[in-house]
Amino acid sequence: ETGVTQTPRHLVMGMTNKKSLKCEQHLGHNAMYWYKQSAKKPLELMFVYSLEERVENNSVPSRFSPECPNSSHLFLHLHTLQPEDSALYLCASSQAPAGTETGELFFGEGSRLTVL
């Protein structure tokens, strides 16, 4: 496998479910990111991990909980979501640590989340 891989590609969950999104990067990068993509809105940066430490959390509701167990894996744990959380969740990585990189991010194909 190469690049950034996200699973599952599609997820449907009820408001009371608990699920997780997984991201794995095979590029040897040092920083990983979660973005939320909603129709006709700018991509929203949710979380940034650099060298396995969380360095940014952009006022994301606590029903989203990230986890970065090592430099290659990033999870987004979901619980008690709302219908407005339905979106495409994109994972990305960058070679340089966050804050020093020149903006070149490598994205996965995304996980399409639908909350009923």
Added chain:
Amino acid sequence: AQSVTQLDSQVPVFEEAPVELRCNYSSSVSVYLFWYVQYPNQGLQLLLKYLSGSTLVKGINGFEAEFNKSQTSFHLRKPSVHISDTAEYFCALKGQAGTALIFGKGTTLSVSS
């Protein structure tokens, strides 16, 4: 505060026609500028970037962009588009002081025959 404005939400063009996707930005500090492309059901892919130096930047798939500091613009151009260029295009900026990458809302390019 920094912001990116993509002036057109949709741009329909015919195959082999030229195209320009417009992007304006606002920032009080020096910036790096980017265009990303998102094909249907895929993640974003870097098209080109301006870091410094020549204001005309060439990217993949025949695209180029010109950085205009006085007009705070970074418009994307291609002289002749193909059906396969149909995608969503995102302009983005990053402050040189290490802030996060900020994206515009995107422009949908639809190329028809």
